[in-house]
Amino acid sequence: MRTPPVVSQEEWEAARQQLLIKEKAHTRARDALAAERRRMPWTAVKTDYVFEGPSGKTGFLDLFDGRRQLIVYRAFYEPGVFGWPEHACRGCSMVADQVAHLAHLNARDTTLVFVSRAPQADIARLKEHMVWNDIPWFTITDNFDKDFGVDEWHGTNVFFRDGERAFRTYFINNRGDEQMGNTWNYLDITPLGRQELWEDSPEGYPQTQTYKWWNWHDSYVTDAPPDKKWVEVSDAGEAAFRAESARHKC
Structure with missing residues (x-):
């Protein structure tokens, strides 16, 4: 293993400051990308998909849990998936392990849920075993996964609710899902963003x-x-x- 050179504290700090210039540029570029994402067009969700939840049948709009924004992660936990029935997919399980406390997302009018094709009894047992009890996790019962590009691979869909209407606003999958779990990264893929004054958002968007x-x-x-x-x-x-x-x- 060929390691970098060992230098003095002064030389190390100088190198850090040089790298920091690029890191700050990366942060600004990420903020600009999030601003562009908030201006993406939306597409209407025209089907009232039905899920199975801990309390029985649940309509798609109910997944929002009274909030305006909804993030849906498609986790692979079902017959035929490696690890079944003791575990979900290893990659999807790593995503679940990263999820921050959901109270912070909820405070920004945003709900996060996981969906799979496993029955609720198996999901409840898995959540208990893996200590994922705080993640709302529903069973897909129809074509939701196929309609939103997550029937064969994991992915994260984002939706916005306006009364009885819902819209798909964003989708990310493959390596893009690696960044998910952090409150800030989840908010950055929503149409309203972090909802803070410094953000470049369309006129009239909520900001504090x-x-x-x-x-x-x-x-x-x-x-x-x-x-x-x-x-x-x-x-x-x-x-x-x-x-x-x-x-x-x-």
């Missing part, structure tokens, strides 16, 4: 002050104003971050 909506996952209250103490803390943190960035530009 950056950082201010963040909360402990057990403390979100719908429509509650930002906590005054957290506003002070986040403002101070952002000011320190800006000052540090300015110093490195000198």
Whole structure:
């Protein structure tokens, strides 16, 4: 194994700052791509697909759970999949292992669900065994997977609900699914994005002050104003971050 050279702390910091220039450019490019994604056209969902959930039959609109945005990951757990019935697909299981606490997505009017063709009894047993109890997981009963390009391979579909109408807004699969799991990455593929003021979003999209909506996952209250103490803390943190960035530009 041929490792990189060992240098002094000063040389290491200089190399880090050079790489940071490219990393910041990458971040800005990622933000611009997310802004373009928010402007993608939508296509109407014309079928009321039916799923099986823990409480019985569930219509497609019910998957939103009262929220405007829905992210659906097609996980392969069913007869014929490697690992059945003890485990789901190894790749899909790694995706499930990455999922952050869903309270943060829910606070941005977004619901995440997994869907598979396995019966609910098997899904419940798998979730318990793998400690995925917080992930809503439904059974596909019709052509949902085929209609949305996930009948033969995993993939993540994004939808938006407007009253009784729903629209498909985005789709990502293959290596694109590798980035999923993080709250920010999930929000970046939704039509509304992170919903923060710094984002380049179409006119009229919901946006709130950056950082201010963040909360402990057990403390979100719908429509509650930002906590005054957290506003002070986040403002101070952002000011320190800006000052540090300015110093490195000198």
